[in-house]
Amino acid sequence: MDKMSSDWKIIVFDMDGVLIDAKSSWAWIHDRFGVDNEDSLKAYERGDIDDGEFIRRDIELWKSAEPNISRQDIIDILKTAPVMKGFHKVIPSLKENYNTAIISGGLKPLAEHVGGEYFDRIFANDIKDHEGRLSSRGIVDVPLKNKGDILEKLLSEEGIKKERCVAIGNSHIDAPMLERAGLGIAFNPDDEKVKRSADWVIEEKDLSALFDVLDM
Template sequence: MQYKLICFDLDGTLVDDTVYIWKTLHDAFDVPEDLRRRHYEEYMNGRITYAQWFETDIDAWHERGKRRDDLLAVIRQLPLMPGAIETLDTLRQQGYKLAIVSGSLDIVIDTLLGTDHFDDVFVNHIFFDAAGNITGGEPTPYDMEHKATGLRVIAERHSLQLEECVFIGDNENDVHIAGIAGLSVAFNSKSPRLDEIADVVIEKKDLREVLQYL
């Protein structure tokens, strides 16, 4: 077996009908576009850190009175990618290590997939009190270009070379991690840069399509 570990992106890769869960939740909670754009640009220009960006986005939901149930109601509407469970089960049976490195939220995995399928999960965490009020969170150090760092950490945990790792993702924040994986797959892609760098581009929206390349 040439590859030993398969690492997935979450939003738009394992979970369908969302490009980024942040956008999906902002849309559902009517967070104004100009506010989102300002935070995004501040992050991209280096005026705020990822952790601060994370906090401002979560604060926007908290300030609108949104609680755990409101987030879950939106998340539960999202379908898994066609073939997702069958693909994960097949890969597990074949003996691959499975991982997620994502800039999404832990509650998306908990609600739609559970963590049982995965050996390693790197994702943002959001915290609630007993009444379901948002109390804060823990931003992932492994989003954007640092998704690549996340894959390095996971590979090291399992004593694997990066050449033995496969990455499957769909968007701009996957470009760096795709660049270091032994095999990179652009799946359901929205990013010409990712298509360009990926070893394989899969346009058919069915995750089982990846199995033929492993």
């Protein structure tokens, strides 16, 4: 495969379903509170609501179950999410050899918890407190439909050509990112769209498979 090269400069990861063995960091919290966001997810996918409103509705669901929760309470729940198999074997050595980044529509406190010491750049969404309790307003740094644009911003800030970038994701949300990267890898793929956008597909839920693909 001629796209493959050992001259990669940056490896960019989606988080949920790739670095974390859970479908979504938001859903990890929903499950804990016994709520689900099917309605707002559909509204978002139809284009009826934007990312800020989508996040606001998710946070409102948590507050309906637990009115006094704070950001720290959410962080404590996020910390119970398991990392993907192979994480500790692969990620530290990637960090030694490449620039590394996370671009996630998930929650930044989880990205910082699992990836803070291994990733040079972290782009993700966040929550904040207002007067000691969780505010319904979130912080949208990664609109779900714009991961490709965030990747381009990252590459231009770092002065890295997209041909030298590897991007790894598991869902259609990651497709624009995988398409723009020199090497797009669908890992633990959730749908056909992410597979079609990828140069390489890893079905196995084990990050160790990246060693072969990256020729490490």
